[in-house]
Amino acid sequence: MxxxxxxxxxxxxxxxxxxxxxxxxxxxxxxxxxxxxxxxxxxxxxxxxxxxxxxxxxxxxxxxxxxxxxxxxxxxxxxxxxxxxxxxxxxxxxxxxxxxxxDCALQDIHLGEYPGVKDSWLSTVSSQGQSLLSLDISCSDVTDSGLSLLKNCHNVQCLKCNYCDQISDYGLSHISGLSNLTSLSLKKSNAITAEGMRVFTNLINLVNLDLEKCLKIHGGLKYLKDLKKLESLNIRYCNCITDEDMEPLSGLSNLKELQMSCCKVTDAGIAHLKGLYKIAHLNLEGCPVTAACLDIISGFGSLIFLNLSRCGISDDGSESFSGLQKLKVLNLGFNNISDACLVHLKDLINLESLNLDSCKIGDEGMLNLKGLLRLKCLELSDTEVGSNGLSHLSGLCNLESINLSFTSVTDGGLRKLSGLTSIKSLNLDARQITDAGLTAITSLTGLTHLDLFGARITDLGTNCFRYFKNLQSLEVCGGSITDAGVKNIKDLKSLTLLNLSQNCNLTDKTLELISGLTALASLNVSNSRITNAGLQHLKPLKNLRSLTLESCKVTATEIKKLQLAALPNLISVRPE
Structure with missing residues (x-):
């Protein structure tokens, strides 16, 4: 170099x-x-x-x-x-x-998503010559001709051309001489084909390569086989990638991260990867693999992140999970697994995050999680877990986030969480949660996120909010809260997101009460009795970026006036 x-x-x-x-x-x-x-x-x-x-x-x-x-x-x-x-x-x-x-010898030119970037701008970029080290022209109108101007910038190390629809194989040929490139990103470059990837054979110093959503690269991964320094490869959502494409990757012994969401790779394709002992991060979400692939994956001794969400994982073959001793993050959401699979997770004592969303697990399976003392994040949404199962979690003192939405957990079950004072995020989307459930968790004073969508919370229950002074995000949708209940929210000065939609008795008084929550960036008070007259109370909320007032007695014209006169950061508005 x-x-x-x-x-x-x-x-x-x-x-x-x-x-x-x-x-x-x-x-x-x-x-x-x-x-x-x-x-x-x-x-x-x-x-x-x-x-x-x-x-x-x-x-x-x-x-x-x-x-x-x-x-x-x-x-x-x-x-x-x-x-x-x-x-x-x-x-x-x-x-x-x-x-x-x-000719200013700039080192970093980051124009990703900047409006108006086109080929003529690349003339000034190229004038930086060998000083240029990093360039981002993502989402621009740069074409193959513009990319040709970079051929003299030999020292470029990082190049991002994401979502550049007009760059094709011919444009790639112009960067074949940039042998100092260590990071190259070409997300959603649909004009790039397998043949165009031939230029990668010259980019021998590549460490990171991002080809996400490139839909015509089947057969092109063979040009990566000599990139011995490659540590990260992203081919997510490349539904053209098959088992055949995996074989050239088998010799990339330094590969540490492989993203393959929604590819057509099966267990047979995973077998080609058995020599990648340094793999630490593997994402197979949506790939048609089964638990049989765990025979290979369990040999990845450095693996700390594994995403098998929406695959074909079942209890059969799940015993190989027990070999993944270093695993910290495991996503098994939306798979056909039951409590029988969880038996093989009980020895994964380094787990910090476990996602079991929409799996067929219940209270008995929770017994296998009681020894995972490092667990910080647990996703149990839409499972058969109930109040009895939560008793097995009472010793997880490091738990910071738990999602119990669409489970059968009741107010009584929430009492079993009262000792988990490290919890910061709690999702309780369930009709069976009432004011009594909120009372049971008032010891969780460190909460920063509380989601009560669909819970039967009344004004009386909102008295509990005074215990949660650190809340940054609060969603109480579909309850029975009135303006009187909002009085218990008005002092939560850390709130950046507040969703009170579908509390149909809220009036303009609510907007007056929350006008002091100046940190708010997102506010939703849809399906309420708020009118145009109440909009004046939102003027102090200078940080507001999203405002939703659908099915209210407000007009898009009045909201637009408010936006122009007092809310300069407001970019998302409903109704428009």
């Missing part, structure tokens, strides 16, 4: 000094000051409430007067880089202002 590629970032080298001429680091700062008024009171600085640094003042002023500058090439790279980043973040970069960064 070249010297420019291996140097530390943001350190000036001789090239910088030559390019800067007589302007040293100190000199360039003085140059910036000449453009500033002696006392600038109209410069907006991001760090509100703190004294801005000299550099922040300079960059803010340049952003404000960007039309006055035709070139920043005389500045040291660290300063021009900061100005560029500021323009991108503030959406102040245009065709004209971009030209001022010609």
């Amino acid at each position: 070249g010297g420019a590629c291996s140097r530390k970032r943001n350190v000036l080298d001789e090239d910088d000094l030559r390019r800067s001429g007589r302007f040293s680091k100190t000199g360039s700062s003085k140059w910036l000051l000449f453009s500033l008024p002696r006392c600038s009171t109209d410069v907006t600085v991001r760090r509100q409430g703190k004294c801005p640094s000299l550099m922040e003042l300079c960059v803010a002023k340049i952003r404000e007067d960007i039309k006055k500058y035709s070139s920043f090439s005389m500045l040291p790279r660290d300063i021009s880089q900061q100005i560029f980043n500021e323009l991108v973040e503030s959406h102040g970069l245009t065709d004209v202002s971009l030209a001022a960064f010609q």
Whole structure:
């Protein structure tokens, strides 16, 4: 790798000094000051409430007067880089202002999802030459022609071209000489085919490769077989990938992460991977594999993450789970497994997260989880687990998140959770949960997320909310709460999400009561008696980004007026 590629970032080298001429680091700062008024009171600085640094003042002023500058090439790279980043973040970069960064030796150009990026912009990008180390042009209109301009940027290490519909095999051919690439991302590049992947044979330093949703790459993975440094490969949602494509991966001995959700790989394909001993992260969600593949997977001694959700896993063959001793995360959701499978999980003492969503497990199976003392997250939604099963979980003192939605757990069962004071997230979507159930969990004072969708909560039950002062997310939908109950919510100052939909007796008074919850980013009060007149109470909620008031007596016109007049961050509105 070249010297420019291996140097530390943001350190000036001789090239910088030559390019800067007589302007040293100190000199360039003085140059910036000449453009500033002696006392600038109209410069907006991001760090509100703190004294801005000299550099922040300079960059803010340049952003404000960007039309006055035709070139920043005389500045040291660290300063021009900061100005560029500021323009991108503030959406102040245009065709004209971009030209001022010609030959600035920028190292990082991150334009992912930035509007208006096209081939002509790549001319300025390519002018950074061997200084360029990282480029993101995701979701742009760049074509094969634009990509050809990068051929002289030999030191690029990271390139992201996600969702670039106009880049094809021909465009890929232009990056075949970028042998210093360590990370390449081409998500949903539907014009790329197996033949175009031939260029990967030259990218021998690749460590991370992302081909998610590339639907025409069947047969192309053979060009990866010599990429011995590859550690991460993402081919999620590539439904063209079959067992045949797995064989070339067998020699990638450094592979640590393999994402294959919704591919057509079966147990036979997994057999090709048996030599990948360093695999730590394996995602097979939605693949047509069965428990038979566990014979191979159990040999991955470094495996800590395994996702087998929506596969064909059953109790038959599940005894091989017991060999995955280092596993920390296991997702078995939406499989045909029962309590008999859980017997083989009881020795996985390193498990921190277990997902059993929609599996046929019940109270008896919970007995096998009582020894998993490191468990932090447990997903039991839509299972046959009831109140009796929760008694087996009472010793899981590290449990932080548990989902009991659509189970048969009752108010009485919740008392068995009262000692698990580490719980931060609790989902209780169930009609059988009432005010009494809330009273049973008031000891869980560390709760940050509470979901009571469909629970029969009344104003009396809301008195319990005063115990949950750390709540950031609260959903109490379909209950019997009135404005009187909302009085017990108005002091939860940490709330960023509040969903009170389908409490049909709520009125404009509710909006007045919650007007002090200034941290709110998402608010849903649908199917209530709120009117246009009540919208004025939302004006203090400057952080609000999502507002849902469907089936209320409000109009889209009045909501739009509120958005324009007082809620600048509001981007999602219902009704529109």
